[in-house]
Structures are given as structure tokens and as C-alpha cells.
Amino acid sequence: MSRELKNLLYEHVARVGKALSSPKRLELLELLAQGEKTVEVLANEAAIDMKLASAHLRVLKESRLVEARRDGRFIAYRLSGDDVAALWANLHTVATEHLVELRMALNTIVAEPERLTAETRLSLLNKASQGDVVVLDVRPEAEYQSAHLPHARSIPLPELKRRLAELPKDKEIVAYCRGPFCLMSNEAADLLRKRGYKVSKISDGVAEWAAAGLPVEISD
Amino acid sequence: MSRELKNLLYEHVARVGKALSSPKRLELLELLAQGEKTVEVLANEAAIDMKLASAHLRVLKESRLVEARRDGRFIAYRLSGDDVAALWANLHTVATEHLVELRMALNTIVAEPERLTAETRLSLLNKASQGDVVVLDVRPEAEYQSAHLPHARSIPLPELKRRLAELPKDKEIVAYCRGPFCLMSNEAADLLRKRGYKVSKISDGVAEWAAAGLPVEISD
DNA sequence: ACAACACTCTAATAATCGTTAGAGTGTTGA
DNA sequence: TCAACACTCTAACGATTATTAGAGTGTTGT
Numbered sequence: 424m425s426r427e428l429k430n431l432l433y434e435h436v437a438r439v440g441k442a443l444s445s446p447k448r449l450e451l452l453e454l455l456a457q458g459e460k461t462v463e464v465l466a467n468e469a470a471i472d473m474k475l476a477s478a479h480l481r482v483l484k485e486s487r488l489v490e491a492r493r494d495g496r497f498i499a500y501r502l503s504g505d506d507v508a509a510l511w512a513n514l515h516t517v518a519t520e521h522l523v524e525l526r527m528a529l530n531t532i533v534a535e536p537e538r539l540t541a542e543t544r545l546s547l548l549n550k551a552s553q554g555d556v557v558v559l560d561v562r563p564e565a566e567y568q569s570a571h572l573p574h575a576r577s578i579p580l581p582e583l584k585r586r587l588a589e590l591p592k593d594k595e596i597v598a599y600c601r602g603p604f605c606l607m608s609n610e611a612a613d614l615l616r617k618r619g620y621k622v623s624k625i626s627d628g629v630a631e632w633a634a635a636g637l638p639v640e641i642s643d
Numbered sequence: 644m645s646r647e648l649k650n651l652l653y654e655h656v657a658r659v660g661k662a663l664s665s666p667k668r669l670e671l672l673e674l675l676a677q678g679e680k681t682v683e684v685l686a687n688e689a690a691i692d693m694k695l696a697s698a699h700l701r702v703l704k705e706s707r708l709v710e711a712r713r714d715g716r717f718i719a720y721r722l723s724g725d726d727v728a729a730l731w732a733n734l735h736t737v738a739t740e741h742l743v744e745l746r747m748a749l750n751t752i753v754a755e756p757e758r759l760t761a762e763t764r765l766s767l768l769n770k771a772s773q774g775d776v777v778v779l780d781v782r783p784e785a786e787y788q789s790a791h792l793p794h795a796r797s798i799p800l801p802e803l804k805r806r807l808a809e810l811p812k813d814k815e816i817v818a819y820c821r822g823p824f825c826l827m828s829n830e831a832a833d834l835l836r837k838r839g840y841k842v843s844k845i846s847d848g849v850a851e852w853a854a855a856g857l858p859v860e861i862s863d
Numbered sequence: 864a865c866a867a868c869a870c871t872c873t874a875a876t877a878a879t880c881g882t883t884a885g886a887g888t889g890t891t892g893a
Numbered sequence: 894t895c896a897a898c899a900c901t902c903t904a905a906c907g908a909t910t911a912t913t914a915g916a917g918t919g920t921t922g923t
Contacts, residue, residue, distance in 0.1 A: 513729065
């Protein structure tokens with residue numbers, strides 16, 4: 424008697440799983456984890472047709488992972504909650520942990536599969552608050568405004584070359600961007616390293632950072 | 644140039660999402676979160692054909708969420724790691740949090756949608772360790788052996804009626820089972836309440852408990 | 864009121880998935 | 894060595910899903 428009701432429960436959860444079963448939707452979700460964005464922006468950044476982006480966003484909306492809001496002629500989407508960003512972080516962590524193919528694919532892109540531990544994160548937070556390291560956010564400024572790591576400084580990747588003067592040569596610099604699948608911080612680190620800066624990169628984005636239970640800052 | 648490589652990453656993660664997109668697979672995953680089980684047991688408990696169970700388990704295995712091990716004539720499946728159980732807990736939490744339909748469906752089954760907070764869990768752990776409450780595990784004994792909440796006592800639901808003498812009438816009893824979608828602890832609580840016991844039920848199973856960062860016990 | 868814009872909705876196709884049936888594989892006990 | 898067992902694999906079907914095109918909707922600026 425309760426079997427059909429139980430099946431109903433699993434079916435509802437499976438709706439969320441289904442929303443997470445398409446690469447494009449995951450990419451959109453990661454972009455939305457950086458902050459609210461319009462369909463046009465999302466389509467551009469994910470390099471897909473706007474109609475297709477709209478269709479995928481509809482699925483995400485029906486599974487209640489994202490919410491939409493009309494802003495003039497634009498429609499802006501955002502995650503339904505911080506727990507959705509945490510779910511995304513959890514999902515790609517499990518995938519990276521267990522899927523050998525994913526780890527190999529990651530290795531062909533960046534020779535750095537190491538994940539941050541609770542200690543490295545805390546020590547970074549500590550050093551950042553004391554000014555011992557410069558935490559560098561290389562995402563677009565709007566995403567920095569939406570949320571960023573504590574004490575982080577914003578220099579979007581395209582502006583980095585002409586804003587080098589803002590960075591100290593004697594301090595350690597730690598660059599980050601959208602998360603483990605984002606290459607902006609790699610490019611930034613390569614650029615800075617060539618110019619003689621002491622720079623490293625971390626794979627965390629704000630979603631991963633928050634999912635680890637650490638605080639993020641929001642620019643008013 | 645890096646776009647195809649990036650797509651590859653999302654495709655791999657989507658494989659895990661795809662594995663989570665079928666109600667039957669989620670049910671199997673929840674059963675496996677209780678411990679290692681054979682295909683036959685899984686098929687019986689999920690009330691599906693063994694061939695179908697085998698097919699679903701194959702998908703789960705290909706997405707590396709579960710592992711298989713031959714044990715004589717039987718093949719036993721288990722989760723690939725604790726992070727998989729945590730992912731399942733995270734998934735159904737997000738679903739329950741945001742999907743109105745799921746919450747309503749849950750309400751028709753149990754009139755109790757409340758989720759445990761960090762404080763309730765800690766206070767339960769505290770009271771249990773001091774013997775102020777009896778934590779009662781009503782799952783099959785094998786699942787208790789595999790992992791159970793700290794200080795929990797095992798009385799499988801089918802044996803409860805004839806083992807009432809083991810439970811005190813003056814102490815608070817807290818029953819639990821496989822998780823928020825499992826009804827065994829509800830049945831147990833109903834039974835005990837009718838007999839005059841001071842009993843309540845929590846929605847946590849070992850997966851939810853562990854996902855909250857709390858320790859679980861394993862019987863040797 | 865009208866055109867331009869930023870989407871969304873509907874419809875239609877090809878590709879993929881869930882489920883079942885039947886044959887095949889590896890293991891155990893006689 | 895053989896039968897029984899506990900699965901897995903292959904093939905096949907109907908049912909979904911991804912993607913695109915074309916028409917439709919609500920908003921803004923003139």
C-alpha cells in the first residue's frame with residue numbers, strides 16, 4: 424500500500440537528479456553559482472543558442488533548482504538557494520573522486536588534480552586575513568560583487584595585464600575563479616608567474632568554499 | 644580550443660547526474676547506504692525484477708557510485724565511498740527543501756516534515772551517550788551491524804512486538820531507520836506509543852547522520 | 864501605437880533510456 | 894562432471910529527452 428507512495432517520493436527526487444544529468448545544465452548551474460545572470464549572458468558564456476539555454480533553464484526551474492525574475496526586458500535566473508550550490512560542489516567532488524575518466528580529462532587540462540583540505544582552506548583564510556597572502560579573484564567583476572572569498576581582491580582576467588601594478592611582487596598571490604572546471608585562474612597564474620610574481624592557484628570557487636562551511640563575502 | 648575539453652568535464656559529471664535521475668536507482672542507492680547487499684536482496688527490497696535491478700546496478704557501477712564484489716554465487720554491491728551516501732543525503736535534502744510537490748507527498752505519508760538541525764542532533768548524541776534516551780534502530784540487524792547511530796540499540800521492526808520487554812517505559816525512546824523516506828521507524832513509533840512508551844521518531848538514517856559530520860558506529 | 868528586443872512556447876525530429884525476454888557466464892554442491 | 898543457482902549480457906520495444914525552427918508574449922523606447 425505504501426509502495427506507490429514511496430515510489431512517488433523517489434520520483435520527485437529523481438526529477439532533481441534528471442536536472443543534473445545534462446552537461447549543459449551543469450555548466451549553467453555552475454555559472455549561476457557565481458551569481459544572478461540573464462539568459463543572454465548564460466547562453467553566451469556557455470556558448471549555446473539562447474533558445475537552447477532557455478529550454479535548459481526551464482528544466483532547472485521545473486526541478487526548482489533555479490528561480491527566474493523579470494528585470495525589464497531581461498529575465499534573470501539565480502539558484503534557489505545556497506544548498507543548490509553545495510549540491511553542485513558535492514556532485515563534482517564525488518565525480519572527480521570516483522570517475523577515473525574525469526580525473527584523466529582534468530589532468531590533460533591542468534596538471535594539478537589536488538583538492539583542498541579543510542586545513543589548507545583554514546590556513547589560507549588565516550593568512551589572507553593577516554595580509555600575508557593576496558587572494559585574487561579573476562572572474563568578471565559582477566561575479567565578484569555577487570560573492571567572493573574573504574579578503575579577496577578583484578582583477579578580472581582580461582584586465583590583469585594592465586593592472587599588474589596593483590599586485591605586490593614580494594607577497595604570495597593565490598588566484599581563484601569559478602571552481603575546479605574553470606581555467607581563468609590557471610591563465611592568470613601562468614601570466615603572473617612569467618612576470619616574476621609568487622603565485623599559485625586553488626581549485627575552489629565560492630560554491631566549493633561555502634560548501635566546505637566557510638564564509639563568503641558579499642559586496643553591497 | 645578549451646571548450647571541447649571543458650564540455651568533456653561536464654559530460655563526465657553529468658554521467659553521475661544521470662545515474663541519479665531514476666527513482667529505482669535512487670532507491671537502490673538508499674538501500675546500499677545501509678550497507679553491502681546482494682542483487683537478490685536489493686531486488687526484493689526495492690520490489691523489482693532481479694534483471695531490472697541488475698541493469699540499474701550496472702548503470703550505477705558505470706558511474707562509479709557503487710562497486711561490486713563476488714561472494715560465492717552471490718554478487719554483493721556497496722557504495723564506492725561515504726561521499727556517495729553524503730551525496731544522496733544532500734540530493735534528497737535539496738529536493739525536500741525546494742520541491743513543493745515532494746514535501747506535499749511526504750506530508751500525505753507522515754504528518755511530520757521537520758528536519759533535524761545541528762543542535763537537535765548534538766543534543767540527541769549527548770543524551771544518548773548519557774543514557775537519558777534510548778536510540779532505537781528498527782532496521783534489519785544486518786544493516787545495524789554495517790553501521791548505526793552512536794549508542795543505538797537494534798530491534799528490527801518485525802521483532803519489536805515480542806521484544807518490548809527490552810525497552811524501558813520511563814525513558815524517552817527515539818526510533819530511526821533508513822532515512823527520511825523510510826517508514827519503519829514510523830510504524831515502530833506508532834506501535835510503541837500505543838503501548839504507553841514515550842517514543843518519538845527522527846528522519847535521519849546513518850547517511851544523513853554521517854553527512855551532518857557526526858560519527859557512526861560499526862559493529863565488528 | 865509601434866517597432867525592437869529578450870525571451871518563451873509549440874511542434875517535430877533524431878537520439879537515448881527503461882524495461883522485459885532469452886541466452887550466456889561463473890560458482891557451488893552432489 | 895553435471896545440475897542448480899545467481900546473476901549478466903544482448904536484443905528489442907515503446908517511452909523520454911535534446912535540439913532546432915517558427916510563432917507568440919511581455920517590456921521598453923519612440
